[in-house]
Amino acid sequence: MGESHAHHRVSVHQALGAGSVADVLLWRKRFGSIALLVSSTLLWFLFEHAGYNPLSFVANVLLLLVIILFFWAKSASLLNRPLPPVPDLEISEKSVEQAADVIRAWVNHALALAHEIAIGGNLRILLQVAALLWFISSIGSLCNFITFVYIGVLLALSIPVLYDNYQSQIDDKLLVAFRIIETAYRKVDATVLRKIPVSFYKKKKKSQ
Secondary structure, eight states, rough: HHHHHHHOOOOOOHHHHHSSSHHHTTTSHHHHHHHHHHHHHHHHHHTTTOOOOHHHHHHHHHHHHHHHHHHHHHHHHHTTTOOOOOOOOOOHHHHHHHHHHHHHHHHHHHHHHHHHHHTSOOOOHHHHHHHHHHHHHHHHOOOOOHHHHHHHHHHHHHHHHHHHSSSHHHHHHHHHHHHHHHHHHHHHHHHHHGOSSSEEEEEEHHHH
C-alpha cells in the first residue's frame, strides 16, 4: 500500500511546473534563490521600515531605467558601440489563454457560491463563506499587505524545499491531521449544519 502510494507520488519539482520557478523555490538555482530572498527583504525593509512608498519606488526605478537606456542608446550610436540588450518581450497568446482559463474558473466558482447564497438561500454555504472571509480578515488585521507578501515569499522559499526533503514524514503527519479535522467537521456537520435549513426560499414556497 505504502509502496504503491510512493510509486505514484508526484515530485515537488514536477508539482511546481518543473521549470525555472521550481528550481528557484527548491534552491536548485542558489543564485536565483538568494537574489529573491535578498531583494524581497530589501524591498520589505524599504517599504515597511524606511517609509518608502511602493508607487514612488516603482516610478523612480522605471524613470532611472528609461534614462539609462536612452543615454546608452545615444552613446552607442555616437561611439559605434552595440545597443542596449533589450529583448523583444511579448506575452504569448497561449499564456494569456491559460491565465484567462484559471481566472474564469475561479470567477465561475465565486459566482456559483453567490448564486447559492443570494438566489438559493443556502445558509450552510453562507456560513462557510462567512467563516472563510472572517479567517482571511483576521489574518489581514495582523499585518499589512507588504508584510503579508513578504511572509508569502519566505514561505515559498522554505516550505517547498522542506517538503521535498521530508515528504514521507510530512505526508504521514498531514494524513493524521486531515483525519482529525475530517472527523471534527463531520461531527459539526451532523450536529449543527445539517439541522440548518438549506434554502429559505424552498421553505417559504412550501409554507405558501
